[in-house]
Amino acid sequence: MKNRLMENVNNFIMLMEKKKSVKFSVYGAVFLVMLIIPKIGLPMFMVRIMTMIGMYVILSMSLNLITGYTGQVSIGHAGFCAIGAYTSALISLNFGTNFFITALLGAVVAGIFGLLLGLPTLRLSGTYLTIATLGFGEVIRMVILNWESLTNGPLGITKIPRPVFFGIELTSLNGGLYYLVWILVIITTVVIYRIIRSKMGRALMAIREDELVSKLMGIKTVNLKIYAFIISAFFAGLAGSYYAHMIRYIDPNTFTFDTSIMIISIVIFGGMGTIKGMFLGSALLISFPEVLRFLQEYRFVVFGLILVLMIRFRPQGILGGQSRRDYKMPKGVNLEKIMKEG
Amino acid sequence: MLFQQIFDGLTLGMVYALIAVGYSLVFGILRLVNFSHGSVYAFGAHIALVVAVSMQWGIFPALVISIIFTGLLGIMIDKISLKPLREKKSKPIAALITTIGVSYIIQNLLMIIFGSHSKWFPKIFDYGIIKLGDISINSTQLFIFLVSLLLLVFLTIIIQKTKIGLAMRAVEQNPKAAHLMGINVNYIISFTFFLGGASAAIAGTLISGYYQVVYPNMGFIAGLKAFSAAVLGGIGVLYGSVIGGLVVGLSESFAVSYFGGGYRDAVAFVILILVLIIRPKGIFGKKEITKV
Numbered sequence: 001m002k003n004r005l006m007e008n009v010n011n012f013i014m015l016m017e018k019k020k021s022v023k024f025s026v027y028g029a030v031f032l033v034m035l036i037i038p039k040i041g042l043p044m045f046m047v048r049i050m051t052m053i054g055m056y057v058i059l060s061m062s063l064n065l066i067t068g069y070t071g072q073v074s075i076g077h078a079g080f081c082a083i084g085a086y087t088s089a090l091i092s093l094n095f096g097t098n099f100f101i102t103a104l105l106g107a108v109v110a111g112i113f114g115l116l117l118g119l120p121t122l123r124l125s126g127t128y129l130t131i132a133t134l135g136f137g138e139v140i141r142m143v144i145l146n147w148e149s150l151t152n153g154p155l156g157i158t159k160i161p162r163p164v165f166f167g168i169e170l171t172s173l174n175g176g177l178y179y180l181v182w183i184l185v186i187i188t189t190v191v192i193y194r195i196i197r198s199k200m201g202r203a204l205m206a207i208r209e210d211e212l213v214s215k216l217m218g219i220k221t222v223n224l225k226i227y228a229f230i231i232s233a234f235f236a237g238l239a240g241s242y243y244a245h246m247i248r249y250i251d252p253n254t255f256t257f258d259t260s261i262m263i264i265s266i267v268i269f270g271g272m273g274t275i276k277g278m279f280l281g282s283a284l285l286i287s288f289p290e291v292l293r294f295l296q297e298y299r300f301v302v303f304g305l306i307l308v309l310m311i312r313f314r315p316q317g318i319l320g321g322q323s324r325r326d327y328k329m330p331k332g333v334n335l336e337k338i339m340k341e342g
Numbered sequence: 343m344l345f346q347q348i349f350d351g352l353t354l355g356m357v358y359a360l361i362a363v364g365y366s367l368v369f370g371i372l373r374l375v376n377f378s379h380g381s382v383y384a385f386g387a388h389i390a391l392v393v394a395v396s397m398q399w400g401i402f403p404a405l406v407i408s409i410i411f412t413g414l415l416g417i418m419i420d421k422i423s424l425k426p427l428r429e430k431k432s433k434p435i436a437a438l439i440t441t442i443g444v445s446y447i448i449q450n451l452l453m454i455i456f457g458s459h460s461k462w463f464p465k466i467f468d469y470g471i472i473k474l475g476d477i478s479i480n481s482t483q484l485f486i487f488l489v490s491l492l493l494l495v496f497l498t499i500i501i502q503k504t505k506i507g508l509a510m511r512a513v514e515q516n517p518k519a520a521h522l523m524g525i526n527v528n529y530i531i532s533f534t535f536f537l538g539g540a541s542a543a544i545a546g547t548l549i550s551g552y553y554q555v556v557y558p559n560m561g562f563i564a565g566l567k568a569f570s571a572a573v574l575g576g577i578g579v580l581y582g583s584v585i586g587g588l589v590v591g592l593s594e595s596f597a598v599s600y601f602g603g604g605y606r607d608a609v610a611f612v613i614l615i616l617v618l619i620i621r622p623k624g625i626f627g628k629k630e631i632t633k634v
Contacts, residue, residue, distance in 0.1 A: 139611045146608075301447050307440065311432070312423070
């Protein structure tokens with residue numbers, strides 16, 4: 001039963017990858033459905049869940065860049081989120097700046113911290129790095145908690161203004177927040193997709209497979225790992241600042257270790273090193289506590305189980321595994337001709 | 343005052359050392375940071391809570407029962423979650439993520455079973471205050487210090503003087519060669535997990551008796567501090583963990599009195615990150631050579 005299901009899924013993915021027309025019609029249909037979701041009178045909470053899914057797609061995609069593609073496990077990603085959220089919220093409250101500028105600033109500041117966290121990767125690898133990221137996340141939380149003059153300490157920041165787009169306040173009611181997050185998702189997806197399909201992306205994957213070998217091949221592993229951290233932190237900060245302006249209230253307990261675990265669960269569940277997996281993983285893991293209400297209490301236990309069971313039985317995640325796409329030869333290389341001539 | 347701070351720090355440090363030893367032992371053998379160790383520690387404290395408070399059996403039975411159950415939990419974690427990965431020869435990252443998942447499961451199950459609020463735990467070894475001239479020593483602290491010291495000595499004797507300790511050191515150096523010499527590697531690994539779990543249970547009971555509270559999340563911060571201690575001393579080196587634990591305990595005690603209680607937990611992380619940046623292998627750590 002399970003194998004049949006997996007086979008069907010695999011066949012479908014293969015069909016999508018092989019045939020352009022199938023691929024584009026599926027994507028087009030999904031796009032259209034996504035476009036009309038806030039307008040067809042669905043209950044408010046469903047639109048809200050869709051919005052949260054969008055936010056977690058950004059977060060998991062950003063973590064995927066360092067964990068899925070570069071092989072550096074980070075469990076302090078909530079720290080970047082918190083930095084982005086607090087930066088953006090404080091700037092917009094104190095200076096009344098528009099969301100689109102503050103979100104960018106929040107993301108940039110998070111990126112700078114990504115650089116700071118990326119620097120230890122000069123000397124750390126594997127487990128040590130993971131611990132450093134965990135420590136980083138906790139230190140950020142403690143600084144936010146104790147720096148009361150700036151962050152208002154444990155009371156948090158309230159009345160953060162909603163995003164305003166050319167005079168229109170974006171709310172859940174007019175669907176503005178929903179469209180905004182999915183536009184951010186599209187931007188993130190395009191950027192990450194372009195990165196992993198570039199020379200840098202291939203270098204990152206080489207680092208994941210074997211750091212020593214890639215170093216010997218002349219890849220500047222240290223620089224690349226730091227770049228990956230900066231980009232990842234940037235998008236995590238973006239998602240964090242979006243969250244701050246959506247919920248309009250943040251406190252030090254908004255982004256905790258639980259958030260980090262949730263993000264890494266999505267990455268592993270969906271499939272490390274895939275982009276589609278991040279969408280699927282976020283959709284399943286964010287909606288499941290809502291769908292299975294009776295499991296509410298056991299929600300976090302289930303996240304733990306997902307981590308353990310996925311790693312044990314399907315380490316590549318639901319959509320992970322080897323791509324079945326034919327290898328595309330560079331322009332001007334004709335394999336058959338070469339084979340014939342020997 | 344200064345003496346009091348030093349003594350507070352040493353007491354805490356000894357308990358951190360006990361937890362740190364658990365990290366160190368497992369790391370030595372599996373080259374794996376056992377993330378679930380913090381929650382194992384919390385589990386130990388909760389077992390002691392059940393025996394000492396709910397069943398009113400007193401503190402010593404609580405210690406013994408907690409050691410047995412927590413040790414068994416350690417073995418179970420290894421057998422159920424880590425052994426299959428070893429047999430599949432998964433990447434190290436897989437085992438790491440698995441232990442994170444396990445820690446999450448244990449911590450949240452504790453929360454569901456016992457509730458997330460703090461529970462009262464009786465003060466242990468309370469024989470009043472001992473006066474030595476101007477200096478007054480809290481007997482609880484003194485006993486915690488002595489018990490931890492005794493256990494650390496006991497652990498060292500196990501590892502250095504007994505046959506099973508010899509086998510543990512052999513597995514640490516080279517599991518394959520040890521296996522060829524007729525050592526049951528899986529048994530040794532299980533035994534190591536038992537030792538780690540047992541020391542965590544003792545540390546959990548002692549710390550609960552010192553602060554007089556137990557709560558499911560207690561393992562998170564304590565585990566991280568102990569991990570900082572283990573890394574500081576050189577993970578995989580037993581006496582390194584002790585020194586590291588003492589340093590972390592002392593600096594925590596000083597930080598509380600000079601910067602205020604808000605920074606109590608931050609010190610360990612600052613130490614951790616500094617050590618990781620300046621000297622990742624720790625003070626007494628051996629440098630590992632990467633063979634191609």
